[in-house]
Amino acid sequence: MSASFSFLLQAYQPEEKYTLDGKRMALIICDTSRAGCRHDINRVVKFCAQNEFHCYQNTQFTKAGLMEDLEDFKNMLDGDVCCLAVFIMAHGSLGHIHVSDGHVELQRIFETFDNRRCPTLRGNPKLFVIQACRGVQQCSNQPCFDASEPPGVDLEQLWPSESDSFFVYAVCPGNLAIRYPDTGSPLFEEMNNVFSQSDSKSIYDLFTMVNNRLQKRIERHGYKTDRAERSWQIEQNLVMPGLGRRRKTSAPVGGPLHIVDRLNKKLYL
Numbered sequence: 001m002s003a004s005f006s007f008l009l010q011a012y013q014p015e016e017k018y019t020l021d022g023k024r025m026a027l028i029i030c031d032t033s034r035a036g037c038r039h040d041i042n043r044v045v046k047f048c049a050q051n052e053f054h055c056y057q058n059t060q061f062t063k064a065g066l067m068e069d070l071e072d073f074k075n076m077l078d079g080d081v082c083c084l085a086v087f088i089m090a091h092g093s094l095g096h097i098h099v100s101d102g103h104v105e106l107q108r109i110f111e112t113f114d115n116r117r118c119p120t121l122r123g124n125p126k127l128f129v130i131q132a133c134r135g136v137q138q139c140s141n142q143p144c145f146d147a148s149e150p151p152g153v154d155l156e157q158l159w160p161s162e163s164d165s166f167f168v169y170a171v172c173p174g175n176l177a178i179r180y181p182d183t184g185s186p187l188f189e190e191m192n193n194v195f196s197q198s199d200s201k202s203i204y205d206l207f208t209m210v211n212n213r214l215q216k217r218i219e220r221h222g223y224k225t226d227r228a229e230r231s232w233q234i235e236q237n238l239v240m241p242g243l244g245r246r247r248k249t250s251a252p253v254g255g256p257l258h259i260v261d262r263l264n265k266k267l268y269l
Contacts, residue, residue, distance in 0.1 A: 030058070041089075126164060
Protein backbone atom coordinates (compact mmCIF):
# COMPACT_ATOMS: atom_id res chain seq x y z
CA MET A 1 0.00 0.00 0.00
CA SER A 2 1.44 3.34 -1.00
CA ALA A 3 2.05 6.01 1.63
CA SER A 4 -0.35 8.43 -0.10
CA PHE A 5 -3.19 5.85 -0.18
CA SER A 6 -2.59 4.99 3.49
CA PHE A 7 -2.80 8.69 4.34
CA LEU A 8 -6.14 8.99 2.51
CA LEU A 9 -7.56 6.06 4.48
CA GLN A 10 -6.55 7.69 7.74
CA ALA A 11 -7.83 11.11 6.66
CA TYR A 12 -11.30 9.84 5.78
CA GLN A 13 -11.67 7.32 8.58
CA PRO A 14 -14.70 8.36 10.69
CA GLU A 15 -14.38 9.01 14.39
CA GLU A 16 -14.90 5.94 16.52
CA LYS A 17 -17.68 7.35 18.67
CA TYR A 18 -20.03 10.30 19.02
CA THR A 19 -18.88 13.13 21.26
CA LEU A 20 -21.77 13.82 23.63
CA ASP A 21 -20.59 17.03 25.23
CA GLY A 22 -23.82 18.98 24.85
CA LYS A 23 -27.41 18.74 26.03
CA ARG A 24 -29.30 15.45 25.75
CA MET A 25 -33.03 15.61 25.03
CA ALA A 26 -35.72 12.93 25.31
CA LEU A 27 -39.40 12.78 24.40
CA ILE A 28 -41.96 10.24 25.63
CA ILE A 29 -44.93 9.64 23.33
CA CYS A 30 -47.39 7.51 25.27
CA ASP A 31 -51.02 6.41 25.05
CA THR A 32 -51.75 6.60 28.77
CA SER A 33 -55.05 4.70 28.39
CA ARG A 34 -53.07 1.44 28.15
CA ALA A 35 -52.96 -0.55 31.39
CA GLY A 36 -49.45 -0.79 32.80
CA CYS A 37 -48.05 2.15 30.85
CA ARG A 38 -47.18 4.03 34.04
CA HIS A 39 -44.51 1.40 34.80
CA ASP A 40 -43.00 1.96 31.35
CA ILE A 41 -43.00 5.73 31.77
CA ASN A 42 -41.31 5.44 35.17
CA ARG A 43 -38.60 3.20 33.72
CA VAL A 44 -37.98 5.58 30.83
CA VAL A 45 -37.80 8.55 33.20
CA LYS A 46 -35.27 6.59 35.28
CA PHE A 47 -33.25 5.83 32.15
CA CYS A 48 -33.26 9.52 31.22
CA ALA A 49 -32.13 10.57 34.69
CA GLN A 50 -29.31 8.01 34.74
CA ASN A 51 -28.07 9.10 31.32
CA GLU A 52 -28.53 12.87 31.79
CA PHE A 53 -31.41 13.38 29.35
CA HIS A 54 -33.83 16.27 29.78
CA CYS A 55 -37.13 14.40 29.55
CA TYR A 56 -40.46 15.67 28.17
CA GLN A 57 -43.79 13.96 27.46
CA ASN A 58 -46.42 14.73 24.84
CA THR A 59 -49.75 16.05 26.13
CA GLN A 60 -52.07 15.39 23.17
CA PHE A 61 -52.95 12.06 21.58
CA THR A 62 -54.96 12.99 18.51
CA LYS A 63 -53.53 13.06 14.99
CA ALA A 64 -53.27 16.85 14.84
CA GLY A 65 -52.38 17.21 18.53
CA LEU A 66 -49.51 14.73 18.42
CA MET A 67 -47.97 16.37 15.37
CA GLU A 68 -48.33 19.76 17.06
CA ASP A 69 -46.54 18.43 20.16
CA LEU A 70 -43.76 17.05 17.96
CA GLU A 71 -43.26 20.39 16.23
CA ASP A 72 -43.24 22.24 19.56
CA PHE A 73 -40.63 19.85 20.92
CA LYS A 74 -38.52 20.08 17.76
CA ASN A 75 -38.56 23.88 18.03
CA MET A 76 -37.09 23.58 21.54
CA LEU A 77 -33.97 21.92 20.14
CA ASP A 78 -31.05 24.23 19.64
CA GLY A 79 -27.41 24.02 18.70
CA ASP A 80 -26.44 22.79 22.16
CA VAL A 81 -28.31 19.47 21.71
CA CYS A 82 -25.95 16.56 21.11
CA CYS A 83 -28.30 13.58 21.35
CA LEU A 84 -32.03 12.80 21.02
CA ALA A 85 -34.06 9.88 22.39
CA VAL A 86 -37.73 9.30 21.50
CA PHE A 87 -39.77 6.62 23.28
CA ILE A 88 -43.07 5.61 21.68
CA MET A 89 -45.63 3.53 23.62
CA ALA A 90 -48.96 2.92 21.96
CA HIS A 91 -51.34 0.49 20.33
CA GLY A 92 -50.21 -0.06 16.80
CA SER A 93 -50.03 -1.96 13.55
CA LEU A 94 -47.24 -2.31 11.03
CA GLY A 95 -45.92 1.18 10.27
CA HIS A 96 -48.45 3.02 12.45
CA ILE A 97 -49.39 3.90 15.99
CA HIS A 98 -53.04 4.43 16.88
CA VAL A 99 -54.28 7.67 18.44
CA SER A 100 -57.72 8.58 19.73
CA ASP A 101 -59.05 9.66 16.33
CA GLY A 102 -57.20 7.36 13.93
CA HIS A 103 -53.56 6.52 13.32
CA VAL A 104 -50.24 8.25 12.70
CA GLU A 105 -47.49 6.81 10.53
CA LEU A 106 -44.29 6.17 12.44
CA GLN A 107 -42.40 7.56 9.48
CA ARG A 108 -44.01 10.96 10.07
CA ILE A 109 -42.64 10.93 13.62
CA PHE A 110 -39.17 9.88 12.48
CA GLU A 111 -39.14 12.49 9.71
CA THR A 112 -39.82 15.29 12.20
CA PHE A 113 -36.26 14.85 13.48
CA ASP A 114 -34.43 13.81 10.32
CA ASN A 115 -31.61 15.78 8.71
CA ARG A 116 -33.86 17.70 6.34
CA ARG A 117 -36.57 18.80 8.76
CA CYS A 118 -34.36 19.19 11.82
CA PRO A 119 -30.93 20.43 10.70
CA THR A 120 -30.07 21.18 14.34
CA LEU A 121 -29.59 17.43 14.88
CA ARG A 122 -27.47 16.79 11.80
CA GLY A 123 -24.54 14.58 12.69
CA ASN A 124 -25.95 13.90 16.16
CA PRO A 125 -27.28 10.48 17.25
CA LYS A 126 -31.04 9.87 17.45
CA LEU A 127 -32.49 6.90 19.34
CA PHE A 128 -36.06 5.71 18.74
CA VAL A 129 -37.57 2.97 20.95
CA ILE A 130 -41.01 1.76 19.87
CA GLN A 131 -43.31 -0.35 22.08
CA ALA A 132 -46.24 -1.16 19.77
CA CYS A 133 -47.67 -4.07 17.81
CA ARG A 134 -46.53 -4.43 14.21
CA GLY A 135 -49.12 -6.79 12.75
CA VAL A 136 -52.13 -6.51 10.44
CA GLN A 137 -51.72 -3.21 8.58
CA GLN A 138 -49.00 -2.61 6.03
CA CYS A 139 -46.84 0.49 5.77
CA SER A 140 -47.81 2.91 3.04
CA ASN A 141 -45.63 2.91 -0.04
CA GLN A 142 -43.15 5.73 -0.40
CA PRO A 143 -42.56 7.26 -3.84
CA CYS A 144 -39.11 6.76 -5.31
CA PHE A 145 -37.27 7.70 -8.47
CA ASP A 146 -35.38 5.41 -10.85
CA ALA A 147 -33.91 8.09 -13.08
CA SER A 148 -30.52 9.73 -13.24
CA GLU A 149 -31.79 12.76 -11.33
CA PRO A 150 -35.06 13.19 -9.39
CA PRO A 151 -36.96 16.32 -10.40
CA GLY A 152 -36.37 19.40 -8.31
CA VAL A 153 -33.56 18.00 -6.14
CA ASP A 154 -31.06 20.51 -4.76
CA LEU A 155 -27.92 19.99 -2.70
CA GLU A 156 -29.85 20.37 0.55
CA GLN A 157 -32.02 17.36 -0.34
CA LEU A 158 -29.01 15.15 -1.05
CA TRP A 159 -28.20 14.90 2.67
CA PRO A 160 -29.12 11.36 3.85
CA SER A 161 -32.39 11.92 5.67
CA GLU A 162 -32.09 9.20 8.33
CA SER A 163 -28.38 8.98 9.07
CA ASP A 164 -27.18 8.89 12.67
CA SER A 165 -30.38 7.10 13.76
CA PHE A 166 -30.89 3.96 15.83
CA PHE A 167 -34.32 2.27 15.92
CA VAL A 168 -35.44 -0.37 18.44
CA TYR A 169 -38.83 -2.03 17.90
CA ALA A 170 -40.32 -4.26 20.60
CA VAL A 171 -41.08 -6.93 17.97
CA CYS A 172 -40.31 -7.75 14.37
CA PRO A 173 -42.74 -6.82 11.55
CA GLY A 174 -45.94 -8.84 11.70
CA ASN A 175 -45.72 -9.60 15.43
CA LEU A 176 -47.74 -8.40 18.41
CA ALA A 177 -45.94 -6.71 21.34
CA ILE A 178 -46.45 -7.95 24.91
CA ARG A 179 -47.49 -5.68 27.79
CA TYR A 180 -48.48 -6.59 31.37
CA PRO A 181 -51.22 -4.47 33.00
CA ASP A 182 -49.55 -4.78 36.43
CA THR A 183 -45.87 -4.41 35.53
CA GLY A 184 -45.63 -2.84 32.06
CA SER A 185 -43.73 -3.96 28.97
CA PRO A 186 -40.94 -6.59 29.02
CA LEU A 187 -38.91 -4.35 26.67
CA PHE A 188 -38.62 -1.52 29.19
CA GLU A 189 -38.24 -3.89 32.13
CA GLU A 190 -35.21 -5.61 30.58
CA MET A 191 -33.89 -2.34 29.18
CA ASN A 192 -33.91 -0.94 32.72
CA ASN A 193 -32.12 -4.04 34.05
CA VAL A 194 -29.37 -3.87 31.42
CA PHE A 195 -28.75 -0.12 31.30
CA SER A 196 -28.72 0.27 35.09
CA GLN A 197 -26.10 -2.45 35.53
CA SER A 198 -23.85 -2.03 32.50
CA ASP A 199 -21.44 0.65 31.41
CA SER A 200 -18.61 1.13 28.90
CA LYS A 201 -20.65 -0.61 26.19
CA SER A 202 -22.08 0.81 23.00
CA ILE A 203 -25.82 1.23 22.71
CA TYR A 204 -25.89 -1.55 20.11
CA ASP A 205 -24.20 -3.94 22.55
CA LEU A 206 -26.58 -2.92 25.33
CA PHE A 207 -29.69 -3.55 23.26
CA THR A 208 -28.20 -6.86 22.13
CA MET A 209 -28.03 -7.76 25.83
CA VAL A 210 -31.66 -6.64 26.22
CA ASN A 211 -32.60 -8.89 23.31
CA ASN A 212 -30.76 -11.80 24.91
CA ARG A 213 -32.61 -11.34 28.20
CA LEU A 214 -35.97 -11.11 26.43
CA GLN A 215 -35.33 -14.38 24.60
CA LYS A 216 -34.56 -16.16 27.88
CA ARG A 217 -37.68 -14.97 29.67
CA ILE A 218 -40.48 -17.32 30.64
CA GLU A 219 -43.57 -15.20 30.15
CA ARG A 220 -46.42 -15.65 32.58
CA HIS A 221 -50.12 -15.66 31.77
CA GLY A 222 -52.29 -12.56 31.86
CA TYR A 223 -50.40 -10.38 29.42
CA LYS A 224 -52.02 -8.18 26.81
CA THR A 225 -50.76 -7.01 23.45
CA ASP A 226 -50.47 -3.49 22.10
CA ARG A 227 -52.74 -4.38 19.22
CA ALA A 228 -55.23 -1.66 18.36
CA GLU A 229 -58.24 -3.81 17.47
CA ARG A 230 -58.71 -5.34 20.92
CA SER A 231 -56.76 -6.47 23.93
CA TRP A 232 -55.94 -10.15 23.97
CA GLN A 233 -55.22 -12.30 27.02
CA ILE A 234 -53.69 -15.72 27.35
CA GLU A 235 -54.86 -18.56 29.59
CA GLN A 236 -51.79 -20.80 29.70
CA ASN A 237 -48.17 -20.00 30.54
CA LEU A 238 -46.08 -18.91 27.58
CA VAL A 239 -42.46 -19.95 26.98
CA MET A 240 -40.28 -17.81 24.69
CA PRO A 241 -39.03 -18.51 22.08
CA GLY A 242 -41.48 -20.88 20.46
CA LEU A 243 -44.38 -19.41 22.43
CA GLY A 244 -45.78 -22.84 23.36
CA ARG A 245 -49.56 -23.26 23.45
CA ARG A 246 -51.64 -20.14 23.07
CA ARG A 247 -54.96 -18.96 21.81
CA LYS A 248 -55.30 -18.56 18.08
CA THR A 249 -54.38 -15.03 16.97
CA SER A 250 -53.91 -13.23 13.68
CA ALA A 251 -50.18 -12.73 14.26
CA PRO A 252 -47.32 -14.18 16.34
CA VAL A 253 -46.95 -12.78 19.85
CA GLY A 254 -43.64 -11.46 21.17
CA GLY A 255 -40.29 -12.54 19.79
CA PRO A 256 -36.94 -10.77 19.38
CA LEU A 257 -36.37 -7.07 19.12
CA HIS A 258 -36.02 -5.54 15.68
CA ILE A 259 -32.95 -3.28 15.71
CA VAL A 260 -32.18 -0.96 12.80
CA ASP A 261 -28.76 0.69 13.10
CA ARG A 262 -28.14 3.75 10.93
CA LEU A 263 -25.48 5.26 13.15
CA ASN A 264 -22.26 6.42 11.57
CA LYS A 265 -20.21 6.07 14.75
CA LYS A 266 -20.42 4.11 17.97
CA LEU A 267 -22.80 5.55 20.55
CA TYR A 268 -21.90 5.41 24.22
CA LEU A 269 -24.32 7.15 26.60
